[in-house]
Amino acid sequence: MDVLREKALAMTKSTFLPIVAALVLAALAGGNVKDLGPRLPAEIAGWKAAGADHIYDRKTIFDYLDGGAEVYLAFDLREVFVRKFKSAAGTEIALDIYDCGSPAEAFGAFTCDRQDPGAGIGQESEYGPGLLRFWQGRFFVSITAAGDEEKAEVALRALGKDVVPVLGPAGEPPALVRALPDAGLKKDRTCFFHSVINLNNRFFVAADNILNLEALTDCVLAEYDAGGQADPARLLLVVYPDEGRAQAAELSFAKGYRPADAAAGANSGARAFARRRSNLLSIVFAAPSKAFAKRLLAAVKQPQP
Secondary structure (H helix, E strand, O other), rough: HHHHHHHHHHHHHHHHHHHHHHHHHHHHHOOOHHOOHOOOEEEEEOOEEEOEEEEEOOOOHHOOOOOOOOHHHOOOOEEEEEEEEEOOEEEEEEEEEOOOHHHHHHHHHHHHOOOOOOOOOEEEEEOOOOOEEEEEOOOEEEEEEOOHHHHHHHHHHHHHHHHHHHHHHOOOOHHHHHHHOOOEEOOOEEEEEEEHHHHHHHOOOOOOOOOOOEEEOOOEEEOOOOOOOOOEEEEEEEEOHHHHHHHHHHHHHHHHOOOHHHHEEEEEEEEOEEEEEEEEEEEEEEOOHHHHHHHHHHHHOOOOO
């Protein structure tokens, strides 16, 4: 009987300990920004960590990003972890990890400025000369090289791959993305945001905030193949906190939108077609025809929480 009991205990340990280890690793992954440092590489492909790590919050981020902080503050940014690396030749690589509070906000921070080919790192990524950007869970990551971008590419990609497992499990994109019609959608051009700053950076609509966008509005801007038209059509979805605010925004847009202003903002398509359903306002810009816009608006799905 004692032998059987010992065998049973040994089997329990062999099953239990790996589970505990997995749970511990899962708990360590991600975590607070201040705890990331020890789990991140100190050297990568010939570049070594140089100087102390820095952590910036919503107030001190202006000390680090001069003129660009507002773009990230428009999301639910909590903190930014920064580590610099230097090569023997003096080339610098900057690793910036933005804690956006949730996967939806991290997706937004990544998508609001994406334009380069995917890099296969994290949940979604892009790589352009000297710049790797990706998101993973609630984190958005930017890795940049200052000088000699061609030689730094190997280090940037390797560093990105090493950072991903430290950031924890993947997360879900914003639910509003699932409301987009599928036909003709250019998935790698979709962006999520809240602020008019992010909208106009991506697609200029008006100098004033005629859509009454704020921190509580969820917005998705998507591009669609418009047949023979050179430029894509754009579909903007905005979910307001309640139907009253959506109705007010619909009226504000109808009164304030000026095609000439939009054209002056470098947009090729001045015409716009709008439709409101409860607290969801959908607008098509740069459609090749009214019929195209009506079909696209009719295909918008009801957003799910």
